[in-house]
Structures are given as structure tokens and as C-alpha cells.
Amino acid sequence: MALEVVKPGLLTTIQDLGRPGYFHLGIPMGGAMDRMALRAANLLVGNDEGAAGLEAVFMGPELLFTRDAVVAVTGADLPIFVDDVEQPGWTALPVKAGQRLGFGFLKAGARAYIAVSGGIDTPPALGSRSTYAIGALGGVEGRAIAPGDVLPLGQPSGKAKPGASVPETLRRKLGAPTELRALPGLYWHRITEAAQRGFFADEWKVAPEADRMGYRFRGGEPLEFVPREAPFGAGSDPSNIVDGCYPYGSIQVPGGTEPIVLHRDAVSGGGYFMIGTVISADMDLIGQLQPHMPVKFVEVDMETALKARADVAGMMDRIRAALA
């Protein structure tokens, strides 16, 4: 009743929809970076949307099934093989005990989500199976999967419909150019008007330092600060603040040079100023960005942010309806 890890891929972790409630102690919510992709994969195999699956970065794992199951792969676009036969993505695929799931080279996106009927049934930690590697929490002993790991599976619901797939129109587009919508705020007033305009006008590129904690960007002009006398306890650099909380999606710019957008495994706080926050509707998109991809930040107001959030929720509803 399990899944054996033959090859782990580059960095493959168990993720569900995370463990909100412990951010005040520095433990982030975690969970799939592209939540819509994980939800869709779970629906395809008849699981609850929040069941634990695998998040594979840039490269897929090789997995051996020890029981019959239904599997689905969503998110990043990479060739999917059951034994040596190529299979479609975003589709419920029946597999037999003894068959292997494997992958070819990445074509677009960054993270593939693999859901298996019954879900991965490793022991939850603080209410979630999500792997938070920095804190050695969740997943398999708090780490990415490794060769020889045996991942237990839960009881399938029997609701999977082999062959069912998510219509093309309901898959979010992968690939450049990407626009990330952001609401200015927090310490936005610390930079000059010219720097404020420049941040949204410049083209940025995803830096190699891009992971579950956050995505770094480079290539835009350094931000010019409004002069100040450093507040007591903040530190002397103009980008320092008295250590405070960081929102998920917040854009900090240490030294005013390279923006970092915090993601699901965010550090919960620190001493760098933030100029705003990527809106909740666009957080999933970040999880599919590859290093060196061009990105533009687009300024929006709250009304637009809420409308975008409703649009994403509507898209998820249509996925549910299509698979019902």
C-alpha cells in the first residue's frame, strides 16, 4: 500500500495545503507553492483537495507503485511516463502495482504536483504533512524524499475517474513574460517617488536564489531611499527596520537592490523594509517561475486585488465543476 522512491528528482517534497496557525512562532504555513495545481491533481484522483501529494522542482522523481492506484500530474509541463509510455498531464492515469512513474525534461513552469489516490499518508506534524525543511518538520523526517523512501498511501475514496482531465482553458498559463500584481504599502514611503515608479517600470529577472522561502529578483535599478535618521534599534542601513513581521508575498529589498518575495515557507519576520505585497491571486504563479525568467511587477489597488482573488476562486470552481 505504498509508493517507493526509486529516484527523488532534484528536490521533491511532500506538500498539502499547509499548517496555518504557527506563524507567530516562526513556523510558516508551508504547503504547495502552486495551490491550484495541487488541488486540481487531488480532485483528479478522487482525493480531498487538501490531501498530501508531491511537489517536484524542475525535475520529476521516479516512483514505483506497490498497489494499483490512480495518479495525476499537474503544474509544470514535463513529459510523464508510466513505465515507458508517455501520458498526458492534468489527467487521471490508472497505474498497476509494479508500474513506474517517471518524467522527461522540463518544458515549462517550475513545479510539478503528483497526487495519488488515497493521498500520501505520512504522519502529520502540527496538523499538516507539508515538509518544512528549515525546521525539519513534516514530510519524511522533515526532509525532501530520498532514494529508498517508502511513502505510505491512504485509503482511496473510489471517486477517481481514470481518463478524466482538467480542460486546457482551466490550466493557468506557464512561461514568460509573467506579470506579478502587487499592492504598494508597508514601508513604501521609505523610497522616493522616482524609485516607486522605477520599481514598477523596470524589468526584473528571477535570480538563482529562488526557493520555497522566497524568490529573489535582480536586474532593476537600485531603489533610492528617502533620507532619515535611523530609528533606535533598526540598524544603520536605510533598508533596516526594527525587526517586524513579514506578510506572505511581501516584497523586501535588502540594501535597496534585489527584491525578495516571500513565499509559503517564509521567514516570519526580520529587519528589512518591505515596499508592498504580491496579491494572493498571483502567489501560485511565483511557484512556476524559473530562474532568469523576466518578470514585471504591476501596481494594483485593493479593489483589483479582491477582484483577481474572486477570479481565481471562480476558476477553481470551474475545475471542480468540470471534474464533478
Add this chain to the structure above:
Amino acid sequence: MKTRYSFGGDEHIFVEMDEEMSLDAFFKSISMSNAVRDSGIKGVTEVCPANASFQVKFDPDVIKPDAMLAELKKLETAAEKAEKRMATRIVEVPVFYRDPWTHETLMRFRERHQDPNGTDLDYAARINGFDTVDAFIEAHHSNPWFVSMVGFVAGLPFLYQLVERERQLQVPKYLRPRTDTPKQTVGYGGCFACIYSVRGAGGYQMFGITPMPIYDPTQKISYLSDFMVFFNPGDIVKWKPIGREEYDQIEADVAKGAWAPKIARVDFDLDAFNADVDGTNKKLMEALHGA
């Protein structure tokens, strides 16, 4: 002190009590964040207190951002009037200053430091006007500290020393953050001390290391069996300097389940503290040593 509100995207509100650090700002922040937690406002999903600010995470499908902001503002006046008292605990944390492990690390990352020719302690002592490192270390551990925030990574406490501003120690962070910091390093940045709960990246100056684990996701350590994180905002800490022998002994005893930190229950009153800093600290120490 002027409270400032700002939206962090469509799911967070950031509330800053003051731009600068003070115990007044901390107390106002913690009483207001407690008030938010107790208020039962529908749609609030997380309340995170920080040093002189706090953050509320909410579900905008349940409560609109503007309505959430209005609810928060209603709680501000009450927080201002709240008693600045706290029933808490004082914990003795052993520290091995000038230990070999942080020394090895700080030498490895010397080119990222303001002063490549000394150690982090040499530098901190000098820029704070101390003649010797020993005198600086004494200033670091002779008064108790307040845990003003828990975060960054799992269970990491930020601490603020319970002395007047004139006696506060201040150091900048590394010029560029290190990619490695030993687990349980006692660090310093701005006016804050911290204990690195896990090994990893860090930008704080490194003064020493504690043999006391403060985060254990496996919950095997005796005093972390109820919950994996040791510290809460509002805890009071007294550093106790130790040498190599005692460090090794505590580490071995922790592994055997035969060691737990010394803890005493105390009340902390900010007005009493402001009226008599040394007298208040003396009482805290008496409570600890009576434990």
C-alpha cells in the same frame, strides 16, 4: 508614538506602534495583539506580535479588508489604556561565550564582516565603548532580557535588554548575511539578541552558543515534550556565562533527559520597571535564584 496601519496585500494588516524600539511600544503592541486574538473577529486567521509592531492575517472572503481595518482601529484605544503588567516567567539560559564553533564560523565568513581583523565580540566591544571584551560580555549578561518577538525561523526568540536606552548595546548586522550559523548561536543585531533555533543563514553578530535546545520538532527533549517551541513573547531571560566543561556537561545531560532550564514565575510591571530599573531587575533575579 503614532500607530500606523498598512495593508500587506489582500490578506494582511501590519500595525506599527512605533518606528523605534522601546518597551512602551512592545507593551502596546502585545496588549493590542492580545486584544485582537481575544476579540473573536470573524475572519482573523493569525495574529503575530513583533517588537514594536504586529501583523494580522485575515481571510478577505470572510471579512473585507476595510472592515478588518476598522475593527482593529476600535481596539487601539483600549490597548493604550491597558495595564502594562504581565504574568510571565524568567528563564536562565547558559551561554558559552567565545566558543570554538561560532569562532570557526565567524572566521569562515570574515570577508562579510565590518572588521575582518577581529572577532564579532572584539568589534562589538569596541564600537560600544568597552575597553575589554570581558567588560562587554559582562554588560551582555548582567541584566535580564525580554523576549519581544518569536520568529524569523521556527522558535527563534528576539530579546531586548531590560536597561535604559543609554545602557543598550547596539551593533549592525553583517554587511552580507552568512549562509551558515551554528544551531543555538547567541547572536546580536541592532539592539536585539537572538538565539538561532536551527542551523542556517543569519546576519547577526555571533557572541557565543547555548547548550540548551529551544526547538525540537521530534519533541524528544524532556522540556519540549509538550510543545516543540520553547519561547513565547513576554518570557524573560537571564544569560548565565559558562565554560567548556559546563557546556559539555549540560549537552550530555540534555541528551539523557536529565537537564531542564531553571525557571521561576514572575510578574513584570512596566511602570515599576521604568521607576526603578535596577531594583526591578534585582527582584527578578531573586525570584530566579529562589527557584
